[in-house]
Structure formats: structure tokens, C-alpha cells
Amino acid sequence: MNGAVRCLLLQDFLPCGSMESKKKIIVAIDGHSSCGKSTLAKALAKALHYAYGDSGAMYRAVTLYFLDQAVDYNVPEAVEAALEQIEIHFERVEGQNHTFLNGEDVERSIREMRVSELVSPVSAIPAVRKAMVRQQQAMGKRRGIVMDGRDIGTVVFPDAELKIFLTADVDVRTSRRHLELAAKGIDAEWDDIMQNIQERDFIASNRADSPLRTADDSVTIDNTLLSEEEQLQQALSLAQQRMAMVV
Numbered sequence: 001m002n003g004a005v006r007c008l009l010l011q012d013f014l015p016c017g018s019m020e021s022k023k024k025i026i027v028a029i030d031g032h033s034s035c036g037k038s039t040l041a042k043a044l045a046k047a048l049h050y051a052y053g054d055s056g057a058m059y060r061a062v063t064l065y066f067l068d069q070a071v072d073y074n075v076p077e078a079v080e081a082a083l084e085q086i087e088i089h090f091e092r093v094e095g096q097n098h099t100f101l102n103g104e105d106v107e108r109s110i111r112e113m114r115v116s117e118l119v120s121p122v123s124a125i126p127a128v129r130k131a132m133v134r135q136q137q138a139m140g141k142r143r144g145i146v147m148d149g150r151d152i153g154t155v156v157f158p159d160a161e162l163k164i165f166l167t168a169d170v171d172v173r174t175s176r177r178h179l180e181l182a183a184k185g186i187d188a189e190w191d192d193i194m195q196n197i198q199e200r201d202f203i204a205s206n207r208a209d210s211p212l213r214t215a216d217d218s219v220t221i222d223n224t225l226l227s228e229e230e231q232l233q234q235a236l237s238l239a240q241q242r243m244a245m246v247v
Contacts, residue, residue, distance in 0.1 A: 023243050023246050024050070024142075024143040024144035024243075024246075025143065025144070025160070025161035025162060025239065025242050025243055025246060026140050026143055026144075026145055026147075026157050026159075026160040026161060026162070027041075027044060027048075027050070027145070027146040027147070027160065027161075027162045027163075027164070027235075027239055028147060028148075028152035028153035028156070028157045028160040028162070028163045028164070028215075028218075029041050029044075029146065029147070029148040029149075029152065029153075029163075029164045029166060029235075030148070030149060030150055030151065030152050030153050030154070030163070030164070030165050030166070030212065030214075030215070030218070031148075031150075031164075031165055031166030031167050032166070032167050032168070032173065032197075032201050032204075032212075033173065033196075033197045033200040033201050033204070034173040034174070034176060034177040034180075034197050035166050035167055035168045035173050035223065036166065036168070036176065036223055036228070036231070037056070037148035037149070037166050038054060038056060038057075038148055039228060040148070040164075040166060040223075040228075040231055040232060040235055041054075041146045041147065041148035042097060042146075043228065043232045044146050044232060044235050044236060044239065045145075045146040047232065047236055048144075048146070048236075048239060049144075050144045050145055050146050051139065051142075051144060051145040051146070052090075052097060052145070052146055052147070053090075053136060053139045053140075053145055053146070053147035053148075054090065054097060054099065054147075054148070055132065055136055055147055055148060055149035055152060055156070056148065056149055057090075057097075057099040057107075057110060058088055058099075058132050058135070058136075059119055059122065059123040059128070059132060060099070060110035060111070060115050060119050061086070061088050061099050061101045061106060061110055062083075062086060062088075062122060062123075062128055062132075063110070063115050063118050063119045063122040063123070064101060064106055064109055064110050064115050065082060065085075065086055065101060065102075066079075066082060066118070066122060067114060067115065067118065069082065069085075073118075073121065073122050073125060076127065079125060079127050079128065080127055083127065083128065083131050085102075086101070086102065087101070087102050087103070088100065088101055088135075091105075093105065093107070108184060111180075111181070111184060111186065112186060113181075113186070113188050113192070113196070116196050116200075117196060119200070120199065120200045120203040120204060121203065124203060124204075124207040124208075124209060125209075126209045129151075129209050129210060133151075133155060133156055133210075136149075136152070136156045136157075137156060137157070140156070140157055150204050150210075150212040151210040151211075151212065153165075153215040153218055154210065154213060154215050155210040158215075161242040161243075161245070161246065162219075162238055162239055162242045163215045163217060163218035163219065164218060164219055164220075164221055164235060164238065165214045165215070165218045165219070165220045165221070166220075166221050166223060166231075167220065167221075167222050167223075167224075168222060168223050168224040169224045170194065170197060170198065171194075172224050173197055174190060174193050174194040174197060177193050177197065178190055178193055181193070219238055221234055221235065
């Protein structure tokens, strides 16, 4: 695997040919933990017939591998060796985006609390971030992609035509996360979920390598009181405005 994590976007996620290539843009969606970045990104990609890149799932997949293989993420040599053994790709399963780690569907496993509790320190490791960023940037070369994360508009795609910073009140984010986990059959305590969200926000905003911050040219959407459809309409309007400006 050429000594690096390999992440594939399968044909199912390539944008259809209904829009002229010169009109295709890159949409970068950043924001706080559990504020619905992936939900918005998936819906927007579908509406635009764009590819969708789930950067958060990539870091979760790496974290899951570290956990299952007992990789000490505090040992640089162990991290580098582990990264060489990891292959990540996305597939559609029953119409939904699923993450595959070394050929195994891990979409459910990467959402478990044990992964959530460790994903922030793992994703803060420079070697891990560099490996992921390389793959994310490779996805963007064809343009026509929507990607969400915490450093997409500032590090991965600093020249993206549209950058959105998504946020919401922590109580609302906790409630949404609790419902999401319950729907997956995962039992988690409310207080544990809120603490995890706050810790992830803190780590993401204070890490030395590519911290979470609002890009100077981003548009902030606070979806505390918005429905999924309302936030999608706001984002879609912004995307259409940017697409109209592409020469």
C-alpha cells in the first residue's frame, strides 16, 4: 500500500454528469462535535450530485484499528507501522454511506463510545492527520465534492469555493447524539455523551496540529433551532451562489 493509509471513494460516490465540470466546486463543512456536519454534508452532496467524503469516519476507522490491534498511539514508531497496514474505503450499503476498514464494514463499530472516547487524541497525532489529509486532498482533485470535518476549510481545502462552519448549543448536540446512538442500539448515558462532546471540542480547538477554527471566509450556520431541511436549504442556496460565480 505504498507505506501510507489508502482511502478510496468508489464509483457510487462520483458526481453524475448532469452539471458542467467547470461549475463544480469544493464544499468544506467544519464545526463542533455532534452538530450534524455529516448529516448536512451527505444531504448537500446528494442534492448537488457531488461526491461525499466522510473525514470523521476516516479518523474513527484509524482509532478502531488502534484499539483492536492494541496499538500504543503514544509511540510514534507503532503509529507509523500501524498506518501502513490500514486501508479505508467508502461504499453504499442499502443506500447509506458505510466505512470499510481493511475490507470490513465497520460503520457501526466506529460509532461506539470506546471509539468516541479515543478518536480526539488519535486524530491529533501529526502522522495520522498528515496521512488523512493526503487522501482527502486526493479526493478533491476532481472537484465536485462535499467534505466535513474540523480542518477541511482551513487545512485540507483552504481554497474551497464554499466553506461552512456549523454549530449548535451543546444541550441540543447531546440530545441529537443520544438519539443517534439509541437508534443504532448503543446504550450511553446522557452525562457521558455531553462530557465526551465537550472534551472533543476542547481537544479539537486546542491541538497543536490543524486545530478547529472558523476560516476567515467561511459562513457560520447555527442549526440549534433549524430542521435538517432548513439547514440544507441554507447550504444549498450558498452552494448555488458559489457555483454561479465559477468561470
